Each structure stands twice: as C-alpha cells, then as structure tokens.
Amino acid sequence: MAPAATPTQRKDVDPVEDPAGRARFDELITADQRVEPTDWMPDAYRKTLVRQVSQHAHSEIIGMQPEGNWITRAPSLKRKAILMAKVQDEAGHGLYLYSAAQTLGVTRDRMTEDLISGKAKYSSIFNYPTPTWADMGSIGWLVDGAAICNQVPLCRASYGPYARAMVRICKEESFHQRQGFEILLHLSRGTKEQHEMAQESVNRWYAPALMMFGPPDADSPNSAQSMAWNIKRFSNDDLRQRFVDMIVPQAEVLGLTLPDPDLKWNEERGHYDYGELDWNEFSEVLKGRGPANAIRLERRRQAHEGGAWVREAAAAYAERRRAMAEKASAEKVQAA
C-alpha cells in the first residue's frame, strides 16, 4: 500500500493525467457527488478552487476592516457587542476557508503573502470606505445579503471541504444580515439626521452590492466551466436578480429608497427590472484602484509583519518544549 496521506491533504500537488482518476472524477461530478481532497482532480479544477476559495477567505479577512473601523465608536454597548461578534465571525470564516483552500495544496502563509503583496484578489466591495455608522447597517443588509445569496448555493459546491466550510459559515452568518437591517431600521425611524445618514449610506452601497455578483453572464468567461464542475450553481445574473427581488420590498419596510430610477416591477417577467450598472467603476475598484485598497492591504501587512515576532516566539517555545521532552525521555531510557 502506498504511504497514506492524511484525509485533509492531497497526495500530489501536480497530478499527472490519470485516465482512471479522470473517469472517477467525471463520475462524481455527473452524479452531483462531492470531490474530496485525496481524490484525483483535473489541475484546472484545483486551480479554479484555489483561486476562488482563497479569494473568498481574503474577502472575509479584509472585510473585517471596514466594520472593525467602527467597533471602538459603536453608539451603544449592545451594538458594540454585536459588531465585535460579527467581525470576529469574519475572522473565523476566513480561517475556515483558508483551511479548505489548504487541502488543495497551498499553505496559508503562501496565501497571506499573495494577499499582502497585492497579487491575490478579494471582493472589491471592501475597497469602499465606511465613513458613517449607517454603513454598518448597509454592509449587513446589502453586502451580507448579497453574500448570503452567493453562499447558500455554495453549500452544495462539488468540493467537499469548501461546501462544508460554507455550511458552517451560512449557519453563523444568519444573524449578520438581520443585524444590519435592524441598524438601518432604527436609523430610518430615528431622528431626521439619522434617517438621512441611513439613506445616504444605502445610496452609496446599493450599486456596489449588486456588482458583488460579478459581471453580466455574457462577460463572465469562467462561469460556464464553474457551473459544469458544480462549483457554481446559478449564473451571476440569476443571483443578482434574486437579490434585487429580495431587497426591494425590504427597502419599503425600512422606509428607504434604492438609488435606481429604472427599478420597477416587471409583470411579464415576474421580477424587478433594474438599471445599468457602471462596470467601469467595478473593474477599476477590482484592480485595486478603489478608494480604500491601499489602506486595507497596508493594515493587513502591518498586522502580519508586526505579528511575526509573536508567531516566531510561539514556534520557538514549542520547539524548546519538544526538545526538553525528548531529552527527559532519553534520560529515562538511560536510567532504565
């Protein structure tokens, strides 16, 4: 028998074409079953997943910052606790996803390097700044709302570790959107200044949230392959439509308007029509020319590099303890 790989690891990083493995893989995908780390998989499948899962992880980690920005200033102790718990969840979700990506043969260190060097991408939504408290509401309601639309189908993604991470994440995130909605509801029904704060924030976040689903299907070259592999279950435009249909009635409950003059119910389609999105801006922000890109990466870099001495200390301590234990057991053997 071949030396065993642990269940969390792939046996080979660069799999050679293996006809039996290929057949087995195709069989799993056709049967809508899960692919596990130790299964043979096409290199393109692995690469697509590494890219998607690590980008997803980076998004969680970078996504901590725009909200973390308000932890120290949250306007009530209850909101402070909620916000802390939410940002903490995002760290946890990043960790679950890094672990899932790691089963595909890439270390977290590598992924972190790629992030702070600017090589890796993350969701461009987090390159927008959060100047007001109402942005905590908009992020929860719109950004997390869009994320949930995206993520629920990912719980059935064909790659087992990714799907499992998403199940845990979706369970935990169920409060994220609601708390954002509540923040906006309180603002909208509050003083005049609070209402204005809420409306101004929703005006800024609406379009970027819609763009979180990615470019229109016609301009999304990788989508078809991802759908064929059962990584992606619905097209960008389908998910975007689902999201728009969800938030329009919610905005009415909030007493806030959505900044889109073309937004109206289409009886024939049974959906809301919405206006053209500015994809130029999207691609600019994605390329890192968003207002907060440099700030986000710099903060991540500082935390990582600034913490190096701590990580080294813990590793050195573990090594020292291991050496001491070894020595003690050697002495014991000698004594016996």
Place this chain on the structure above:
Amino acid sequence: MSDQSFRISAGDALTAEKITEAGEKPTEAVADYALRLGDDALILAQRLGWWIARAPELEEDVALANIALDQLGHARSFLSYAALAWGRTEDDLAYFRTEPEFVNVQLVEQPNGDFAHTIARQFIVSYYQFELYRRLVDSSDATLAAIAAKAVKEVDYHRDHATQWVLRLALGTEESRRRMIAGLGVMWPYVDELFRDDELVVSLGEAAVLPSSLREDFDTMTGAVRAEAELEHPATDGLRGFVARGGGRDGIHTEFLGPLLAEMQVLARAHPEATW
C-alpha cells in the same frame, strides 16, 4: 442544511437585558461599587476590541475578540445594574459621563502597546478579576453575586490565555522575552492600585470584596507563572521603577483615558436624542 454534525445555540445565562428587566434596584453604595467593576470591564473591552483585525495571527484575532466580548458582557451587566439605582441606562453611563466620572482602575486604560504589553495587562487584570469574582460570588447582594458567578468562569479562561502567552513570549525568542519584560515593566506600576481599600468598599461589608484581601493570592498565583516563565519580579526588573499613584476609583486618570473616551463616545454624543 444536510450537515447535522453541529448545532448552534445561544445557551442560557445572565445578561444585561435580564438585569434591566428584573429591575432589582441596588442601593446607592452598591451601584457605586458596580459602576467601578463595570468601568474596569468596559474600558478593558474597548482596548481589546481594537485588536480585532490587528492580532499577530488570525486565531488570535478570534481569541482576543472572545475576551473583549466577555468583558463587554460583564460591563453591560454591572452598568445596567448600577443604572437602575439612578433611573438611567447602561448607555447613559457609558456614553454620557465625563472622564472624572469614570471610576475604573488606571491599569485598564493603559494603551495596548505591542502584543506583549497587552498580554502583560491581561495577565495582571485577569488574575485580579479572577480573585475578585471568585469571592464576589458570595456577595450578600444577589445580583452582584449572579454577575460574578458568570464572570468568574470566563475570567478563568482569560487567566489561562494570558498565562499561555506569558510563557511563550518569556521563553520564546530573545526578542519576545525582551518585549515581555518591557510590557510587564510598563504595566506593573498600576498593580498596587488594584488592591487599595477605601471607604466605599469598607462600608459595603458583605456585599463587596475588600481589594486588599486579594493581594496575597494574586501574588502567589502570578508569582508561580513568573517563576515558570523565568521572569524576575517586574518591580525589581525596574524599567520604570515607579508605583503609579492611582486614584482611578476617585476619577483621577492617566492621560490615556481622555482620547479613549473621546473615540468611544463621539457618535453617541453627536446625536444625544437618538436611539440606535
């Protein structure tokens, strides 16, 4: 969802909301005492919250956030209870008092510094709070006793967290050891204040815990960790070699509390009529 391997729940425990709902009014003196403990926890939570998204490793972001959330929970319970005496709310107390009205010990307002500074502060605070809550569980005031009963278990974990890191930093690398010693040097001058009795606590009798009664256990317990970590007594390492004059319980603070409060209160104060 198909995955049934784990279930999540909120669990059952004492919360600030339940204390407010119960409406059990403390005496004026008990409220003053609860305010002190609440302020300690609040200012510490405010400091720790800063670390989220800045910790040395992601796992530590999560760990520090847990500790901050525990402290914030204790703060909300104590402040909600105190507020009942004055017909106010936890938020009135947190957001609309001025600096001299805050009665936290000066230790908790000390800046985060590097990770070793924060761990040094955690090391001192958690051992102090553990000894305090361990005794407050027997308070003649039922609400204080109930808050302490929940808090003592959580703080026990904070103690463990701090201990693990003191050992690793002190015995890790040369640099981490140097930083650990420096961190303890900066924080240790604020230790004495934790154990000072005053009129209020004496007057409270069985309802409160005399700070001076905690000192011996605190010294023994922290001393044992220091021994294992091969650390001298911080006072003799003497980076600064002074003992802070204290006065936090009387509203006297170091220059670090003002900016902390300014940041914490800025939004609430900009909209004094608002609810959130």
Place this chain on the structure above:
Amino acid sequence: MSSPGADETEPWPLWEVFVRSSRGLSHLHAGSLHAPDAEMAVRNARDLYTRRNEGVSIWVVRSSDITASDPDAKGAFFESPRGKEYRHAGYYTESEGVKHL
C-alpha cells in the same frame, strides 16, 4: 511524507479539530486550524469552533499525525462488505411477525 495540507515549512503546523457536541455523542471532525503547539491548538479550537455552544469537549491532533487509508486503494479496501447482506437484520425475513426477534 511531504504534503500540502501540513507543510513542514509552516512555522505553525496544521491541526485537526474534533468536537463532542453533547455528552453521550462522539467527537466529530469540525475543521482545522493553525497553532504552535497542542496547548494552543486546543484553546484556539475552543475559540474558533465552540463560540455558539457547539461543544462540551474538544480533541486536537496534528494533521500530519493522522494515518488514512490510501485513496487509490478504494476498491481493495472497501469492496469486501458490499453484497454481504447476511450481516444485516433485514436479510432474515422468515422470522417476520415473530415477537421480540
């Protein structure tokens, strides 16, 4: 063996976390994390995987210390039990209707 899941060059190794959700149930795999040593791993696991009352007990084990069956030997390893219906109660139909059997 060298493996991407637990890379030896990483200063903090990878750990697998198992959580017992309540007394009487077994520990189930919850996920993984990085930690410098076992003491920190079990603490990180507590912070990461039991924030919502998911557990009453935690195990951690170095990922590289797990020995697994060879995925390429799936056939050889797992074919045998298939078709051995006589290991299961449902195979025995003649006793149907007889009480306490």
